[in-house]
Amino acid sequence: MGRKPTISREGLLDVATEILRNDGARALTIDALAKAAGISKGGVQYSFSSKDDLIRALVSRWTEQIDALxxxxxxxxxxxxxxxxxxxxxxxxxxxxxxxxxxxxxxxxxxxxxxxxxxxxxxxxxxxxxxxxxxxxxxxxxxxxxxxxxxxxxxxxxxxxxxxxxxxxxxx
Known part of the structure; x- marks a missing residue:
């Protein structure tokens, strides 16, 4: 049996950002993120317990990037x-x-x-x-x-x- 794909929290945020850019905010769901990342829904929920948690992480990441710049x-x-x-x-x-x-x-x-x-x-x-x-x-x-x-x-x-x-x- 092959190894299941793994992805980091940062990698999931990268994929989520691409979903937002390509398809807009409505398209960003835990299911859509799992599918785009090639992992299970549970794999996403391991990193982000809810869509709100995912959104919070995305905005926090953007804010930190802007503050650093x-x-x-x-x-x-x-x-x-x-x-x-x-x-x-x-x-x-x-x-x-x-x-x-x-x-x-x-x-x-x-x-x-x-x-x-x-x-x-x-x-x-x-x-x-x-x-x-x-x-x-x-x-x-x-x-x-x-x-x-x-x-x-x-x-x-x-x-x-x-x-x-x-x-x-x-x-x-």
């Missing part, structure tokens, strides 16, 4: 931080695919997930505080990028890179 620290200049955020959004455009919006909506239905997301935004906005022209411009630019993400989430596809260029050009 932003190199967040207390000494970051607000304008430099927002420039890095814009560059991160541009570089990770595929990860921000509008098909993933449904996944995020499901993620936010869990109260703890909503609290965690609020905490992340509060920490970023705290780094953008200040009365200097640069700090004010950085806050406005950050909020503009978030607005672009929201437009994509609801299915409006503005010229992504062009708008990011315009936002970045508004920074001092």
């Amino acid at each position: 932003l190199e967040l620290d207390q000494q970051t200049d607000p304008v430099a931080l927002v420039r890095r955020y814009i560059h991160t959004m541009r570089a990770s455009e595929n990860a921000m695919d509008s098909k993933m919006a449904g996944l995020l909506i499901a993620f936010y239905q869990d109260h703890q997930n909503l609290l965690d997301t609020r905490a992340w935004y509060i920490s970023v906005l705290a780094k953008l505080e200040g009365d200097s022209p640069g700090a004010r411009a950085a806050r406005i630019a950050f909020l503009a990028v978030e607005g672009l993400l929201m437009l994509r989430a609801v299915g409006v596809e503005p010229p992504w890179n062009q708008r990011l260029d315009e936002i970045e050009a508004s920074l001092p």
Whole structure:
């Protein structure tokens, strides 16, 4: 008898991300993930006890990747931080695919997930505080990028890179 296929938790997250990119959030189920990964449903549930657990892991992974790219620290200049955020959004455009919006909506239905997301935004906005022209411009630019993400989430596809260029050009 042949050896059953095995896949790591990270490998399952990679497969789940591909399902989201190709077929959208509704297509991401434990069964679909098992089939795409070539393992049993129980194999998926060994790593993720529920779809909510899977969604939480995907969003956590994305947040960690963005935080690593932003190199967040207390000494970051607000304008430099927002420039890095814009560059991160541009570089990770595929990860921000509008098909993933449904996944995020499901993620936010869990109260703890909503609290965690609020905490992340509060920490970023705290780094953008200040009365200097640069700090004010950085806050406005950050909020503009978030607005672009929201437009994509609801299915409006503005010229992504062009708008990011315009936002970045508004920074001092």
